Amino acid sequence: MDARQKSGSVSTLPVHELLADAVARFPGIMAMDFLGKRTSYAELGRLVERAAAGFQRLGVEKGARVALCLPNTPYYVICYYGILRAGGVVVNLSPLYVENEIRHFLKDSGARIAVTLDVKELYDKFVPIVADGALDHLIVGSMLEILDPVKRVGFWLTRRKILAVVPVDSRYVRFSALVAPGASPRPVPCEAVKDLAVLQYTGGTTGIPKAAMLSHANLTANCAQVVRRLPEITPGGGMLTLVPLFHVFAMTVAMNLSVMLGLEMILLPRYDKTLLRKTLARTKPLFFPGVPTIYANINEAAAKEIWELSSIRYCVSGAAPLPAEIRTRFEQITGCQLVEGYGLSEASPVVACNLFGGVRDGSIGLPVDDTVVEIRALDEPSRIVPQGELGEVCVRGPQVMLGYWNRPDETAKVFVDGALRTGDVGYQDQDGYIFLVDRIKDLIISGGYNVYPRMVEEAFYKHPAVLEVVVIGIPDAKRGQVPKAYVKLHEGMQMTEEALQSFLADYLSPVERPKKIEFRDVLPKTVVGKLSRKELVAEEQAKQDT
Incomplete structure (x- = not known):
């Protein structure tokens, strides 16, 4: 070839x-x-x-x-x-x-x-x-x-x-x-x-x-x-x-x-x-x-x-x-050039990369050959937004996966009009360079490893003292992000962070175990009663900004 x-x-x-x-x-x-x-x-x-x-x-x-x-x-x-x-x-x-x-x-x-x-x-x-x-x-x-x-x-x-x-x-x-x-x-x-x-x-x-x-x-x-x-x-x-x-x-x-x-x-x-x-x-x-x-x-x-x-x-x-x-x-x-690329497992993984000799600061680069990147409206995924506007980054190309194994419903959710939805928010400039500004998904990337909040939460729920838990990613100087858990215990139950960390060692790898566990009397919820990460993420961001 x-x-x-x-x-x-x-x-x-x-x-x-x-x-x-x-x-x-x-x-x-x-x-x-x-x-x-x-x-x-x-x-x-x-x-x-x-x-x-x-x-x-x-x-x-x-x-x-x-x-x-x-x-x-x-x-x-x-x-x-x-x-x-x-x-x-x-x-x-x-x-x-x-x-x-x-x-x-x-x-x-x-x-x-x-x-x-x-x-x-x-x-x-x-x-x-x-x-x-x-x-x-x-x-x-x-x-x-x-x-x-x-x-x-x-x-x-x-x-x-x-x-x-x-x-x-x-x-x-x-x-x-x-x-x-x-x-x-x-x-x-x-x-x-x-x-x-x-x-x-x-x-x-x-x-x-x-x-x-x-x-x-x-x-x-x-x-x-x-x-x-x-x-x-x-x-x-x-x-x-x-x-x-x-x-x-x-x-x-x-x-x-x-x-x-x-x-x-x-x-x-x-x-x-x-x-x-x-x-x-x-x-x-x-x-x-x-x-x-x-x-x-x-x-x-x-x-x-x-x-x-x-x-x-x-x-x-x-x-x-x-x-x-x-x-x-x-x-x-080093005297060499370090270029940033972008991808996801569903795209094998490379979607875009900066050019050697042509890095654009803040950008993940240009789409690789035979790859079409579409920026679609967050509130109306069927609509492609004009150049320069924010939206969800969606991808077409020969590297895009066949689907999720034994999960047709999940496969249907991740495609729109045949394009792969990445879950990332960004825009393209007039030259086609892609800029990411936010992340839709809750996935935590810690030192390059994927940490799935729901799996971490499920490990917490195996402990009889845990009533509710929310896991988010917080900034870390060495790993980029690390997990942090907010825990509400059953009424009358007592638990130390050290004891809970020891329990989690049987269910989670070192990368997945939260760097910090914070006990709360109340955890934020949406109007329909679902545990919400948004408020906790905002709290952590406020701490970083002060």
């Missing part, structure tokens, strides 16, 4: 064929670097073919859902393309989810196979799920096996206590067995425009998690759209892949984009300042997609110590609004 062709519509094809094309064009170029252990495109292609055959041996057929619950490791990349090559559908799950959340998403998606790592923090969440029959197979990757020999010895000597012991049981499949040599995978016909590739959970416009159905064509078209927005890039450069691959931003802009361009994914499993600093110095990456909090952290650290940042030439910020002061400071430190 010639993703750089400037005329006509972007080409689309099955996602796994991106990798097959890369293997054919760049066999000797490095595809992955994980803490110093490198893998070429030729070797990645062989592992993906073996993984695809292994998934088929486990019963994966066309349309079967397989969950990935992994940090950024080679296992994610291999299994992602292997599942798609086998005809399956990837279900992305955050490793930060607690057991109850994993159960919910497995049941909702219908995934009967999952992949995780033999680190207790992850693995232990799945043991009771496998025990009660909610999964047929759990594929477990070995942390030791993806390290180079020196780091493997060091890890074993200093950190082996964090590793789980995987039982000899047919329900547990070691990754090494999944990719054991054998018969080639059976070919599976794929209609790129119609066939699902990924179920990506998102809060949509209501804050209730549901899975955006992203087709093969949605994902490869969006990748091609991003390529067209970039300058010419020579294969073989490094793509610093710190943003988690289970997030749709990294899946497209770090992983699929790297494969399309023949770049090396420099995989980092978590944010660690020391590890990041050493990795930047060792690998000298060319491309560094990230979220505002990462760039802010680097700005802060680089003011105190020397960081090797001179190799970085292209940075795209996504997943949350990018403050101008963070962008300006990062560009001063």
